[in-house]
Amino acid sequence: MRWWLRLYPRAWRERYRDEVAALLASEKPSLRVALDLIVGAVDARLNPQWIPALLSPGGDAAMSAIPVSTATFPLETANSRFKASFKSWFWSSMIIATALHFAVLVYWPDLRASDLSFEMDEIEAIELPPEIEIPPPPEAIARPANPVITTAEIDTNVTIAPTTFESNPIDDLPPPPQDAGVDISSHPTFTVTEVVPEITNREAVARALERAYPATLRDTGIEGSVVLYFLLNEEGETEKIQVGESSGFEQFDEAALDVGRVVRFTPALNHGERVAVWIQLPINFTTRR
Amino acid sequence: MLAIERVSVSRAGRTSALDDFGRFSEPALLILISLVDGPKHGYAIIEDIEGVTGFRPGPGTLYGALARLESHGFIEPLESEDRRKPYRLTPAGSKALSARLAALETVTRVGQQRLADA
Numbered sequence: 100m101r102w103w104l105r106l107y108p109r110a111w112r113e114r115y116r117d118e119v120a121a122l123l124a125s126e127k128p129s130l131r132v133a134l135d136l137i138v139g140a141v142d143a144r145l146n147p148q149w150i151p152a153l154l155s156p157g158g159d160a161a162m163s164a165i166p167v168s169t170a171t172f173p174l175e176t177a178n179s180r181f182k183a184s185f186k187s188w189f190w191s192s193m194i195i196a197t198a199l200h201f202a203v204l205v206y207w208p209d210l211r212a213s214d215l216s217f218e219m220d221e222i223e224a225i226e227l228p229p230e231i232e233i234p235p236p237p238e239a240i241a242r243p244a245n246p247v248i249t250t251a252e253i254d255t256n257v258t259i260a261p262t263t264f265e266s267n268p269i270d271d272l273p274p275p276p277q278d279a280g281v282d283i284s285s286h287p288t289f290t291v292t293e294v295v296p297e298i299t300n301r302e303a304v305a306r307a308l309e310r311a312y313p314a315t316l317r318d319t320g321i322e323g324s325v326v327l328y329f330l331l332n333e334e335g336e337t338e339k340i341q342v343g344e345s346s347g348f349e350q351f352d353e354a355a356l357d358v359g360r361v362v363r364f365t366p367a368l369n370h371g372e373r374v375a376v377w378i379q380l381p382i383n384f385t386t387r388r
Numbered sequence: 389m390l391a392i393e394r395v396s397v398s399r400a401g402r403t404s405a406l407d408d409f410g411r412f413s414e415p416a417l418l419i420l421i422s423l424v425d426g427p428k429h430g431y432a433i434i435e436d437i438e439g440v441t442g443f444r445p446g447p448g449t450l451y452g453a454l455a456r457l458e459s460h461g462f463i464e465p466l467e468s469e470d471r472r473k474p475y476r477l478t479p480a481g482s483k484a485l486s487a488r489l490a491a492l493e494t495v496t497r498v499g500q501q502r503l504a505d506a
Binding site: 111117121123126132136138139149151 | 412431445446447449450454455459470471472473
Protein backbone atom coordinates (compact mmCIF):
# COMPACT_ATOMS: atom_id res chain seq x y z
CA MET A 100 0.00 0.00 0.00
CA ARG A 101 2.90 2.35 0.49
CA TRP A 102 3.27 2.62 -3.24
CA TRP A 103 0.19 4.82 -3.45
CA LEU A 104 1.99 7.53 -1.50
CA ARG A 105 4.06 8.24 -4.60
CA LEU A 106 0.98 9.82 -6.12
CA TYR A 107 1.19 12.67 -3.64
CA PRO A 108 3.16 15.84 -4.36
CA ARG A 109 6.65 16.16 -3.01
CA ALA A 110 5.80 18.73 -0.31
CA TRP A 111 3.09 16.48 1.06
CA ARG A 112 5.33 13.45 1.06
CA GLU A 113 8.13 15.23 2.88
CA ARG A 114 5.69 16.27 5.53
CA TYR A 115 3.38 13.24 5.94
CA ARG A 116 4.89 10.19 4.27
CA ASP A 117 6.32 8.62 7.40
CA GLU A 118 3.17 9.16 9.37
CA VAL A 119 0.85 7.74 6.74
CA ALA A 120 3.22 4.86 6.09
CA ALA A 121 3.05 3.97 9.75
CA LEU A 122 -0.69 4.28 9.62
CA LEU A 123 -0.91 2.04 6.56
CA ALA A 124 1.22 -0.56 8.28
CA SER A 125 -1.59 -1.10 10.74
CA GLU A 126 -4.36 -0.61 8.22
CA LYS A 127 -5.76 -3.60 6.38
CA PRO A 128 -5.05 -3.22 2.64
CA SER A 129 -8.28 -2.81 0.73
CA LEU A 130 -9.63 -1.20 -2.37
CA ARG A 131 -11.42 1.35 -0.24
CA VAL A 132 -8.15 2.48 1.35
CA ALA A 133 -6.46 2.65 -2.05
CA LEU A 134 -9.23 4.74 -3.53
CA ASP A 135 -9.18 6.98 -0.49
CA LEU A 136 -5.47 7.53 -1.00
CA ILE A 137 -6.01 8.33 -4.66
CA VAL A 138 -8.71 10.86 -3.90
CA GLY A 139 -6.46 12.35 -1.25
CA ALA A 140 -3.60 12.60 -3.71
CA VAL A 141 -5.76 14.39 -6.25
CA ASP A 142 -6.89 16.78 -3.54
CA ALA A 143 -3.33 17.40 -2.39
CA ARG A 144 -2.24 18.24 -5.92
CA LEU A 145 -5.20 20.47 -6.68
CA ASN A 146 -5.05 22.27 -3.34
CA PRO A 147 -1.35 22.48 -2.53
CA GLN A 148 -1.96 25.60 -0.43
CA TRP A 149 -3.29 23.42 2.40
CA ILE A 150 -0.08 21.41 2.75
CA PRO A 151 1.73 22.65 5.84
CA ALA A 152 5.43 23.30 5.58
CA LEU A 153 7.97 20.98 7.15
CA LEU A 154 8.01 20.96 10.88
CA SER A 155 10.17 23.78 12.04
CA PRO A 156 11.46 23.93 15.63
CA GLY A 157 9.26 26.94 16.23
CA GLY A 158 6.26 24.97 15.07
CA ASP A 159 4.28 27.78 13.43
CA ALA A 160 3.61 25.95 10.21
CA ALA A 161 0.60 28.02 9.35
CA MET A 162 2.66 31.12 8.71
CA SER A 163 4.64 29.67 5.83
CA ALA A 164 1.69 28.38 3.90
CA ILE A 165 1.53 31.55 1.80
CA PRO A 166 2.19 30.68 -1.84
CA VAL A 167 5.60 31.80 -3.03
CA SER A 168 4.35 32.60 -6.47
CA THR A 169 2.73 35.84 -5.34
CA ALA A 170 6.17 37.29 -4.73
CA THR A 171 7.58 36.04 -8.01
CA PHE A 172 4.67 37.14 -10.16
CA PRO A 173 3.37 40.44 -8.86
CA LEU A 174 1.04 40.63 -11.86
CA GLU A 175 -0.86 37.37 -11.98
CA THR A 176 -1.88 36.45 -15.48
CA ALA A 177 -3.72 33.47 -16.86
CA ASN A 178 -0.44 32.26 -18.24
CA SER A 179 1.33 32.39 -14.93
CA ARG A 180 -1.59 30.70 -13.24
CA PHE A 181 -1.48 27.95 -15.80
CA LYS A 182 2.26 27.55 -15.38
CA ALA A 183 1.86 27.31 -11.62
CA SER A 184 -0.95 24.79 -11.75
CA PHE A 185 -0.12 22.72 -14.79
CA LYS A 186 1.89 20.21 -12.80
CA SER A 187 -0.98 19.68 -10.41
CA TRP A 188 -3.42 19.14 -13.23
CA PHE A 189 -1.07 16.82 -15.03
CA TRP A 190 -0.49 14.60 -12.06
CA SER A 191 -4.14 14.68 -11.09
CA SER A 192 -5.02 13.45 -14.56
CA MET A 193 -2.41 10.73 -14.30
CA ILE A 194 -3.75 9.63 -10.98
CA ILE A 195 -7.33 9.57 -12.17
CA ALA A 196 -6.36 7.59 -15.25
CA THR A 197 -4.43 5.13 -13.11
CA ALA A 198 -7.35 4.81 -10.76
CA LEU A 199 -9.75 4.13 -13.60
CA HIS A 200 -7.51 1.41 -14.96
CA PHE A 201 -7.14 -0.02 -11.51
CA ALA A 202 -10.90 -0.04 -11.05
CA VAL A 203 -11.42 -1.70 -14.42
CA LEU A 204 -8.90 -4.40 -13.55
CA VAL A 205 -10.40 -4.98 -10.15
CA TYR A 206 -14.05 -5.03 -11.13
CA TRP A 207 -13.73 -6.75 -14.48
CA PRO A 208 -10.81 -9.12 -14.08
CA ASP A 209 -12.04 -11.22 -16.98
CA LEU A 210 -12.18 -8.31 -19.35
CA ARG A 211 -10.17 -8.86 -22.47
CA ALA A 212 -9.23 -6.52 -25.24
CA SER A 213 -11.29 -8.63 -27.58
CA ASP A 214 -14.40 -7.80 -25.53
CA LEU A 215 -14.01 -4.14 -26.35
CA SER A 216 -12.72 -4.34 -29.87
CA PHE A 217 -14.86 -5.30 -32.78
CA GLU A 218 -14.41 -6.07 -36.38
CA MET A 219 -16.34 -4.44 -39.11
CA ASP A 220 -17.28 -6.40 -42.17
CA GLU A 221 -16.91 -4.14 -45.09
CA ILE A 222 -19.30 -4.98 -47.87
CA GLU A 223 -18.14 -3.95 -51.27
CA ALA A 224 -20.67 -3.27 -53.96
CA ILE A 225 -19.84 -5.05 -57.16
CA GLU A 226 -21.34 -4.05 -60.47
CA LEU A 227 -22.70 -7.23 -61.95
CA PRO A 228 -22.76 -7.40 -65.73
CA PRO A 229 -26.29 -7.52 -67.14
CA GLU A 230 -27.61 -10.96 -67.75
CA ILE A 231 -27.71 -11.84 -71.38
CA GLU A 232 -29.50 -14.79 -72.86
CA ILE A 233 -27.12 -16.81 -74.92
CA PRO A 234 -28.98 -18.03 -77.97
CA PRO A 235 -28.97 -21.76 -78.46
CA PRO A 236 -26.50 -23.03 -81.03
CA PRO A 237 -27.94 -23.51 -84.47
CA GLU A 238 -29.19 -26.92 -85.21
CA ALA A 239 -26.99 -29.11 -87.26
CA ILE A 240 -27.82 -28.89 -90.95
CA ALA A 241 -29.70 -31.92 -92.01
CA ARG A 242 -27.43 -33.81 -94.30
CA PRO A 243 -27.98 -37.33 -95.43
CA ALA A 244 -25.42 -39.60 -93.97
CA ASN A 245 -25.90 -42.00 -96.85
CA PRO A 246 -26.14 -41.09 -100.55
CA VAL A 247 -29.66 -41.05 -101.81
CA ILE A 248 -30.16 -43.47 -104.60
CA THR A 249 -32.27 -42.03 -107.34
CA THR A 250 -34.97 -43.94 -108.87
CA ALA A 251 -34.90 -42.10 -112.22
CA GLU A 252 -33.73 -44.11 -115.16
CA ILE A 253 -31.05 -42.38 -117.24
CA ASP A 254 -30.23 -43.76 -120.64
CA THR A 255 -26.50 -44.13 -120.92
CA ASN A 256 -26.61 -44.17 -124.75
CA VAL A 257 -26.94 -40.46 -125.30
CA THR A 258 -25.91 -39.18 -128.69
CA ILE A 259 -25.22 -35.55 -129.36
CA ALA A 260 -26.12 -34.30 -132.78
CA PRO A 261 -23.22 -32.84 -134.80
CA THR A 262 -23.01 -29.03 -135.04
CA THR A 263 -22.83 -28.01 -138.66
CA PHE A 264 -23.17 -24.79 -140.59
CA GLU A 265 -26.09 -26.33 -142.32
CA SER A 266 -28.04 -26.46 -139.16
CA ASN A 267 -26.67 -23.09 -137.99
CA PRO A 268 -26.37 -20.86 -141.05
CA ILE A 269 -24.09 -17.86 -140.57
CA ASP A 270 -26.34 -15.68 -142.66
CA ASP A 271 -28.78 -15.61 -139.85
CA LEU A 272 -26.26 -14.25 -137.35
CA PRO A 273 -27.39 -11.15 -135.47
CA PRO A 274 -25.54 -7.94 -136.30
CA PRO A 275 -22.53 -7.16 -134.14
CA PRO A 276 -23.11 -4.62 -131.37
CA GLN A 277 -22.65 -1.08 -132.55
CA ASP A 278 -20.76 0.13 -129.50
CA ALA A 279 -18.30 2.25 -131.50
CA GLY A 280 -20.72 5.08 -131.83
CA VAL A 281 -21.68 5.30 -128.17
CA ASP A 282 -22.06 8.90 -127.16
CA ILE A 283 -20.05 9.48 -124.04
CA SER A 284 -20.31 13.26 -124.09
CA SER A 285 -23.34 13.51 -121.87
CA HIS A 286 -21.55 12.71 -118.58
CA PRO A 287 -18.09 11.68 -117.50
CA THR A 288 -17.50 8.00 -117.89
CA PHE A 289 -14.68 5.54 -118.22
CA THR A 290 -13.35 4.65 -121.60
CA VAL A 291 -10.85 1.92 -122.26
CA THR A 292 -7.65 3.39 -123.64
CA GLU A 293 -4.20 2.03 -124.28
CA VAL A 294 -2.49 5.41 -124.54
CA VAL A 295 -3.71 8.14 -122.23
CA PRO A 296 -3.68 11.76 -123.35
CA GLU A 297 -0.61 13.86 -122.48
CA ILE A 298 -0.40 17.59 -121.83
CA THR A 299 1.50 19.24 -124.64
CA ASN A 300 1.89 22.78 -123.31
CA ARG A 301 3.01 22.52 -119.72
CA GLU A 302 4.75 25.93 -119.65
CA ALA A 303 1.68 27.73 -120.89
CA VAL A 304 -0.41 25.91 -118.33
CA ALA A 305 1.99 26.95 -115.55
CA ARG A 306 1.79 30.58 -116.60
CA ALA A 307 -1.98 30.40 -116.87
CA LEU A 308 -2.12 28.86 -113.43
CA GLU A 309 -0.12 31.72 -111.97
CA ARG A 310 -2.18 34.29 -113.79
CA ALA A 311 -5.49 32.77 -112.79
CA TYR A 312 -4.72 32.47 -109.08
CA PRO A 313 -7.23 34.82 -107.43
CA ALA A 314 -5.23 37.70 -105.94
CA THR A 315 -7.38 37.95 -102.85
CA LEU A 316 -6.90 34.30 -101.99
CA ARG A 317 -3.19 34.34 -102.77
CA ASP A 318 -2.60 37.37 -100.58
CA THR A 319 -4.37 35.74 -97.67
CA GLY A 320 -2.43 32.51 -98.19
CA ILE A 321 -5.47 30.38 -98.99
CA GLU A 322 -4.74 27.37 -101.20
CA GLY A 323 -7.09 25.11 -103.09
CA SER A 324 -7.37 22.14 -105.36
CA VAL A 325 -9.96 21.60 -108.10
CA VAL A 326 -10.41 18.43 -110.10
CA LEU A 327 -11.53 19.14 -113.67
CA TYR A 328 -13.16 16.66 -116.01
CA PHE A 329 -12.21 17.07 -119.69
CA LEU A 330 -14.03 15.54 -122.61
CA LEU A 331 -11.53 15.07 -125.44
CA ASN A 332 -12.60 14.19 -128.95
CA GLU A 333 -10.77 11.88 -131.28
CA GLU A 334 -8.36 14.63 -132.22
CA GLY A 335 -7.44 15.32 -128.59
CA GLU A 336 -9.25 18.63 -128.61
CA THR A 337 -11.10 19.71 -125.52
CA GLU A 338 -14.79 19.60 -126.14
CA LYS A 339 -16.13 20.05 -122.64
CA ILE A 340 -14.73 21.05 -119.27
CA GLN A 341 -16.54 20.72 -116.01
CA VAL A 342 -15.65 20.85 -112.32
CA GLY A 343 -15.46 17.36 -110.91
CA GLU A 344 -14.51 18.07 -107.34
CA SER A 345 -14.88 21.59 -106.12
CA SER A 346 -12.27 23.27 -103.94
CA GLY A 347 -14.99 24.83 -101.87
CA PHE A 348 -14.14 28.28 -103.22
CA GLU A 349 -16.11 29.49 -106.17
CA GLN A 350 -13.20 31.71 -107.22
CA PHE A 351 -10.85 28.72 -107.37
CA ASP A 352 -13.35 26.75 -109.44
CA GLU A 353 -13.71 29.62 -111.94
CA ALA A 354 -9.92 30.07 -112.14
CA ALA A 355 -9.41 26.35 -112.66
CA LEU A 356 -11.82 26.38 -115.58
CA ASP A 357 -9.83 29.30 -117.07
CA VAL A 358 -6.68 27.26 -116.72
CA GLY A 359 -8.38 24.20 -118.18
CA ARG A 360 -9.19 26.07 -121.39
CA VAL A 361 -5.48 26.61 -121.93
CA VAL A 362 -4.46 22.94 -121.58
CA ARG A 363 -3.79 21.01 -124.85
CA PHE A 364 -3.73 17.23 -124.96
CA THR A 365 -2.56 14.50 -127.24
CA PRO A 366 -5.34 12.20 -128.37
CA ALA A 367 -6.10 9.01 -126.54
CA LEU A 368 -5.51 5.76 -128.43
CA ASN A 369 -7.24 2.43 -128.19
CA HIS A 370 -6.23 -0.48 -130.43
CA GLY A 371 -4.17 2.11 -132.33
CA GLU A 372 -7.23 4.18 -133.09
CA ARG A 373 -8.01 7.61 -131.77
CA VAL A 374 -10.96 7.60 -129.41
CA ALA A 375 -12.91 10.17 -127.52
CA VAL A 376 -12.29 10.01 -123.80
CA TRP A 377 -13.07 11.65 -120.48
CA ILE A 378 -10.03 12.48 -118.41
CA GLN A 379 -9.65 14.19 -115.07
CA LEU A 380 -6.94 16.67 -114.17
CA PRO A 381 -6.35 18.21 -110.76
CA ILE A 382 -5.57 21.92 -110.77
CA ASN A 383 -3.66 22.88 -107.60
CA PHE A 384 -3.40 26.45 -106.50
CA THR A 385 -0.50 26.67 -104.03
CA THR A 386 1.32 29.74 -102.76
CA ARG A 387 4.63 27.88 -102.74
CA ARG A 388 6.46 27.84 -105.99
CA MET B 389 -26.35 14.29 5.84
CA LEU B 390 -23.26 16.22 4.93
CA ALA B 391 -25.02 18.43 2.42
CA ILE B 392 -27.90 19.23 4.77
CA GLU B 393 -25.48 20.10 7.49
CA ARG B 394 -23.52 22.46 5.29
CA VAL B 395 -26.53 24.33 4.04
CA SER B 396 -27.97 24.64 7.49
CA VAL B 397 -24.78 25.90 9.03
CA SER B 398 -24.36 28.57 6.40
CA ARG B 399 -27.93 29.66 7.17
CA ALA B 400 -27.01 29.77 10.80
CA GLY B 401 -24.46 32.47 10.13
CA ARG B 402 -21.11 31.03 9.02
CA THR B 403 -19.64 31.11 12.46
CA SER B 404 -16.95 28.54 11.72
CA ALA B 405 -13.90 28.42 9.46
CA LEU B 406 -14.65 24.73 9.03
CA ASP B 407 -17.11 25.77 6.33
CA ASP B 408 -14.17 26.29 3.99
CA PHE B 409 -13.12 22.66 4.23
CA GLY B 410 -15.59 21.43 1.67
CA ARG B 411 -15.94 17.69 1.78
CA PHE B 412 -13.29 17.57 4.50
CA SER B 413 -15.40 19.56 6.91
CA GLU B 414 -17.05 16.55 8.51
CA PRO B 415 -13.80 14.59 9.03
CA ALA B 416 -12.21 17.80 10.31
CA LEU B 417 -15.01 18.21 12.84
CA LEU B 418 -14.63 14.63 13.98
CA ILE B 419 -10.86 15.05 14.30
CA LEU B 420 -11.28 18.12 16.43
CA ILE B 421 -13.75 16.27 18.62
CA SER B 422 -11.42 13.35 19.01
CA LEU B 423 -8.49 15.62 19.94
CA VAL B 424 -10.42 17.36 22.70
CA ASP B 425 -9.53 14.72 25.30
CA GLY B 426 -5.81 14.79 24.54
CA PRO B 427 -3.23 14.58 21.73
CA LYS B 428 -3.55 11.60 19.43
CA HIS B 429 -1.71 10.32 16.39
CA GLY B 430 -3.37 9.39 13.11
CA TYR B 431 -4.20 5.79 13.87
CA ALA B 432 -5.64 6.66 17.24
CA ILE B 433 -7.77 9.36 15.65
CA ILE B 434 -9.17 6.89 13.15
CA GLU B 435 -9.95 4.40 15.89
CA ASP B 436 -11.59 7.07 17.98
CA ILE B 437 -13.72 8.36 15.12
CA GLU B 438 -14.79 4.86 14.26
CA GLY B 439 -15.69 4.25 17.88
CA VAL B 440 -17.80 7.40 18.02
CA THR B 441 -19.52 7.41 14.61
CA GLY B 442 -19.00 3.95 13.12
CA PHE B 443 -17.42 5.65 10.13
CA ARG B 444 -13.77 4.81 9.51
CA PRO B 445 -12.06 7.55 7.51
CA GLY B 446 -9.40 6.44 5.06
CA PRO B 447 -5.85 7.72 5.35
CA GLY B 448 -6.24 10.06 2.38
CA THR B 449 -9.31 11.66 3.87
CA LEU B 450 -7.77 11.83 7.32
CA TYR B 451 -4.61 13.54 6.22
CA GLY B 452 -6.42 15.85 3.83
CA ALA B 453 -8.39 17.09 6.81
CA LEU B 454 -5.34 17.11 9.10
CA ALA B 455 -3.38 19.24 6.59
CA ARG B 456 -6.21 21.76 6.41
CA LEU B 457 -6.61 21.91 10.13
CA GLU B 458 -2.89 22.37 10.58
CA SER B 459 -2.74 25.11 7.92
CA HIS B 460 -5.53 26.94 9.72
CA GLY B 461 -3.70 26.59 12.99
CA PHE B 462 -6.51 24.60 14.60
CA ILE B 463 -4.18 21.74 15.51
CA GLU B 464 -0.44 21.44 15.85
CA PRO B 465 1.89 18.47 15.66
CA LEU B 466 3.93 17.51 18.70
CA GLU B 467 7.59 16.54 18.56
CA SER B 468 7.92 12.81 18.85
CA GLU B 469 10.55 10.10 18.68
CA ASP B 470 8.09 7.91 16.92
CA ARG B 471 7.34 8.20 13.22
CA ARG B 472 3.72 8.73 14.19
CA LYS B 473 3.26 12.30 15.24
CA PRO B 474 0.61 13.12 17.82
CA TYR B 475 -1.54 16.15 17.16
CA ARG B 476 -2.82 18.56 19.72
CA LEU B 477 -5.78 20.90 19.66
CA THR B 478 -4.81 24.57 19.72
CA PRO B 479 -6.88 27.27 21.41
CA ALA B 480 -7.98 28.49 17.99
CA GLY B 481 -9.00 24.95 17.20
CA SER B 482 -11.12 24.52 20.29
CA LYS B 483 -12.74 27.89 19.61
CA ALA B 484 -13.61 26.83 16.06
CA LEU B 485 -14.91 23.52 17.36
CA SER B 486 -17.19 25.10 19.90
CA ALA B 487 -18.53 27.53 17.30
CA ARG B 488 -19.18 24.67 14.97
CA LEU B 489 -20.89 22.60 17.62
CA ALA B 490 -23.01 25.56 18.56
CA ALA B 491 -24.11 25.98 14.95
CA LEU B 492 -24.86 22.29 14.74
CA GLU B 493 -26.79 22.50 17.94
CA THR B 494 -28.92 25.24 16.44
CA VAL B 495 -29.57 23.05 13.44
CA THR B 496 -30.35 20.07 15.61
CA ARG B 497 -32.71 22.04 17.76
CA VAL B 498 -34.58 23.52 14.81
CA GLY B 499 -34.82 20.14 13.17
CA GLN B 500 -36.16 18.43 16.26
CA GLN B 501 -38.54 21.28 16.88
CA ARG B 502 -39.99 20.92 13.42
CA LEU B 503 -40.20 17.17 13.77
CA ALA B 504 -42.11 17.64 16.99
CA ASP B 505 -44.47 20.14 15.36
CA ALA B 506 -45.12 17.98 12.37
